[in-house]
Amino acid sequence: RDCLRPSIKVAGVKKSYREVIDVSWGDPHRAGVKPLSFVRQVLAACIYPQLMDGDKLMVDVKQRAQMLLRACPGGSVGSYCATAGVPEIVERVSEYITRRDGGVPSHPENIYISSGSQWALTNILKVLVNSEASPRTGVLTPVPCHSTTILSLMALGAEVVPYYLREEQGWALDVEELQRAWGSAKEVCNPVGLYVINPGNPAGYVQSRKSMQEVIRFAAEKRLFLLADEVYQDCVFGEETEFVSYKRALAEMGSPLSDTVELASFHTTSKGLMGECGLRAGYVELVNLDPAVMKHIYSLFSADSCAPVLGQFALDVMTNPPQPGDPSYPLYMKVDHFLFLIHRKAFTEFINSLPGFSCQPVEGGAFAFPRVFLPPKAIETAKELGMKPDTFYCMRLLEEAGVLSSPGSEYGQQEGTYHIRFCIMTPSEIMEEILRRLSTFHKRFMNEFS
Amino acid sequence: RDCLRPSIKVAGVKKSYREVIDVSWGDPHRAGVKPLSFVRQVLAACIYPQLMDGDKLMVDVKQRAQMLLRACPGGSVGSYCATAGVPEIVERVSEYITRRDGGVPSHPENIYISSGSQWALTNILKVLVNSEASPRTGVLTPVPCHSTTILSLMALGAEVVPYYLREEQGWALDVEELQRAWGSAKEVCNPVGLYVINPGNPAGYVQSRKSMQEVIRFAAEKRLFLLADEVYQDCVFGEETEFVSYKRALAEMGSPLSDTVELASFHTTSKGLMGECGLRAGYVELVNLDPAVMKHIYSLFSADSCAPVLGQFALDVMTNPPQPGDPSYPLYMKVDHFLFLIHRKAFTEFINSLPGFSCQPVEGGAFAFPRVFLPPKAIETAKELGMKPDTFYCMRLLEEAGVLSSPGSEYGQQEGTYHIRFCIMTPSEIMEEILRRLSTFHKRFMNEFS
Structure with a gap:
């Protein structure tokens, strides 16, 4: 699975970016999404039930934790x-x-x-x-x-x-x-x-x-x-x-x-x-x-x-998430649902505006999977390096722009076509940074091999 | 594994005990042992890092949690x-x-x-x-x-x-x-x-x-x-x-x-x-x-x-448990280590005092596995019921005394010998209750089939 990918070290060489953005997984927290508070509060209360003694936790958090612990033998997780x-x-x-x-x-x-x-x-x-x-x-x-x-x-x-x-x-x-x-x-x-x-x-x-x-x-x-x-x-x-x-x-x-x-x-x-x-x-x-x-x-x-x-x-x-009227409901709903909705369009529109990219609409899931039309010279260079052309593109994107994506060849694609998978379930500021880096890199890459 | 055992319902019939004590698993919390606070505090802090803002948690709990979270991509469990x-x-x-x-x-x-x-x-x-x-x-x-x-x-x-x-x-x-x-x-x-x-x-x-x-x-x-x-x-x-x-x-x-x-x-x-x-x-x-x-x-x-x-x-x-000098060390050490040490001897001595039981010393692990010499009439009755003799004993022990143990036939034993496994890693008051119930039941059982 994705976890197999070794961590890539880019230390020692001066780079134009400060840190790598990893959108190669289907792993929202890794991509910068914050965990939902209600879930985490309930779990913390179940792990350490003494937390329920104070008044820090909402009543529905405590009720849920108590209900769940009652279902465990010995009342313990x-x-x-x-x-x-x-x-x-x-x-x-x-x-x-x-x-x-x-x-x-x-x-x-x-x-x-x-x-x-x-x-x-x-x-x-x-x-x-x-x-x-x-x-x-x-x-x-x-x-x-x-x-x-x-x-x-x-x-x-x-x-x-x-x-x-x-x-x-x-x-x-x-x-x-x-x-x-x-x-x-x-x-x-x-x-x-x-x-x-x-x-x-x-x-x-x-x-x-x-x-x-x-x-x-x-x-x-x-x-x-x-x-x-x-x-x-x-x-x-x-x-x-x-x-x-x-x-x-x-x-x-x-x-x-x-x-x-x-x-x-x-x-x-x-x-x-x-x-x-x-x-x-x-x-x-x-x-x-x-x-x-x-x-x-x-x-x-x-x-x-x-x-x-x-x-x-x-x-x-x-x-069984919190329902309207529950004390935790407002916090639970304060989630970036809508930001993702915006990314989905922003990402596909943006990437379709880049020469050599074509992205189908994203209707669901966490990923965009645009097709990239790589110049013959890039394909040739990749082959000389013993790499698949889309892997070569991803490697250069990582090295030069600090964006870790994954090549379509990991997922299968029609012979002679190339794609890149990006996890687009990421906070807005990170998405903006990705698009900025990708745009600069992609134009340079296409120029280099045109 | 043990988990296969269906939960046994004894409701509806009046019993001499209030609730079943389950010492049939190698599951300390199920058998009444309390979780260790340091572990649970660290986990709760990792799950819900806002807990570290206050002064409720010891400094070594917070340090450990921070160290562990730093090792996670995105700083999230x-x-x-x-x-x-x-x-x-x-x-x-x-x-x-x-x-x-x-x-x-x-x-x-x-x-x-x-x-x-x-x-x-x-x-x-x-x-x-x-x-x-x-x-x-x-x-x-x-x-x-x-x-x-x-x-x-x-x-x-x-x-x-x-x-x-x-x-x-x-x-x-x-x-x-x-x-x-x-x-x-x-x-x-x-x-x-x-x-x-x-x-x-x-x-x-x-x-x-x-x-x-x-x-x-x-x-x-x-x-x-x-x-x-x-x-x-x-x-x-x-x-x-x-x-x-x-x-x-x-x-x-x-x-x-x-x-x-x-x-x-x-x-x-x-x-x-x-x-x-x-x-x-x-x-x-x-x-x-x-x-x-x-x-x-x-x-x-x-x-x-x-x-x-x-x-x-x-x-x-x-x-890597807390060390002497760490703020959490005294609490961490306040554990029932010694009670178990006492059980080990108390249990084997007690069970060896019952007629028809023979228990080897327990030097380690969580279990006693005494041999029980079942009367021929009990063996015969079990066979008539289509049960293994030790399973029959365990079933009667559960039904009549509310103690859930597991029969030696689940673990393998020399042909013609019978054993019962008890998890003895349980708090003292529960161990005392087990011995009380076992003693009364065993004498009655042996009388019935002698």
Whole structure:
């Protein structure tokens, strides 16, 4: 995953910038976003309950902390809990899902809280992928795609079957392309799963209900298990865009689809404005799975200990935030929601104004993934250095302007195209500085190689 | 693991006890032990740094919190860190190991912090066990043994090769028995690993240096990888007993053994008086591994995200506790160390005074594992109910006296013998209540079936 990237030392050489801005991760706090106070106050009170004796904390902070501690054996966050998660929290997550999906019922026994959503995804893939099968088990996977899922698939011995998102249509997911991918896969493997990321990462698209219905029909027809990576569901910013979960879209299509298509949906505390990556908590909800398979999944999740208890508490707050009228509500709402909304447009407009860049609108997620048209001389120079051209661009951007981004080749892209991923979930002053540095660097770079 | 056990509801029926005492886990907070204030204060300050503005927290609490936050990207526990752990903490863990081992050097690059020690063990087993090998890969494993490792071995398709600890010698690890186990294993599998638990769990033995030297020589002779589960290293209470790490024992034996025997040692924040199971952090230190294998292990640990950052902070405190002269030192030392010391003797003496019980001395760890001589009528009744006899005893102990313990059959025991595991790391008043309830129940049970 992203964490693999070694820290890059630029000390010793005089640079025009004072410090490196790291927007190469999907890690909001690293990119300068401040944690949400309500979450942190509740967690601090749970860790050190003596804090609740004074009058420093709001009454709803104390109530939440007390409620959460009551759910722990021995009243301590230091105890093990059930392997599927603290039962009270699992129940509250389930209620949240029901509310989110306009009443489509969710059942706690179908939810597993884990040490991050990727860990849950790997467990589900273990069930889906037969490492010893011949032909190999195939999973249809978008291009571009963040690398963690690809690595999990490869580690399990699965065949990664690429389907390309349509960049020129705002990175839309096109069923004809799924058909093509499935057809080509049939020759080399046995495709059993379809992995979708909505909202996208690295590409910032948000699927429409209509597109999801097409995908669901396709999955039903080909008997594919749907793996819905929905970790950016709270980060949807397009004016006419709304997040619809795959579970809701499926339920609304009615029987027989709603009773048969197998679906796993993933969410996490690491993404969006919560951004608590370091606490390690996420969950999966499973739909329409055979009871025997569910039993197997239970034992898989039980093989490890429980997810970190404090991460589970953050999940409780994420799915049950303060409500209007609660003492902490005003502070909770004082968040940079709107700044991000501005960045999204400011960034794409700005980058589209630079020669040689083209960026699709960002409707959701935390990233912009502009295409960069590199001059042939730059491509040649990169090859001479034994580097991929987009990696070369990112390296120069880091060295000369102190902006750490990540090259499209890490995510997959159409042959001969180059992209750069930027995390744009960052405070305004940092975003302004990024654009300033990028603009100066990019013009110089293009001149140098033109 | 233990977490699998469903919570047992005894509501609705009038009982002679007010609430169930749960000493079936190795989970101190669940068993009533209070968390250590210094740890909790540091974590609370890291979670909600505004707490450091006032004068409520000691200066060394604030200093530690500031130091730890400086090591986090963006200064937040909400950021991802390196997959092997926060580098500064890995370094401090390494320094701790060097101090612990009287100067035997430890290198940070050989240490991986993970989401609990069991998770690290599973990763190392993945390297050791070839799931597709024929004959199967074997790992010599003690009897009795806590169930998590057995489950991991089975999940990986390894052959669990039992070697029996000598109960009559205080559960000593006997090399002749290792020889026997290895000999019998050679017929059915390819033994590559030797798993030792020191101090023991569930049996409370602590190995002597001499015993460890014999084990190391045996491992060298048979070319076995040594897996040393040393998570109870801080819980050694026998008067003449000290904890010696396998790494130290190995180093002191000199070349060629000290340069060749492959060793992995595991530790955690979950056990002992720290007892922070819910934070999920542990580490493994690797010794004498081939660089190519180390590279593979690096990629295994990198496949998942980092361990929970707050758990890593607890690991920092565990390995670097307040020192004499530090403002928090007096409070930190005000811990029930000595009560446990008393329990250990009080429990074994008491239980040995009950007819039909026999308990070896507890020298370390958190458990007593007495043998119970069940009357034939009790064994028969259990079999009629389709239960193992020790499970039947535990069930009756729960139902009639509200004490939740765990049966020896969960850990393995010599055919025809029965044991019960009790976590004895619990406050005095709870221990007294356990002994009271156990005494009344046991006499009634023995009468009923005599």
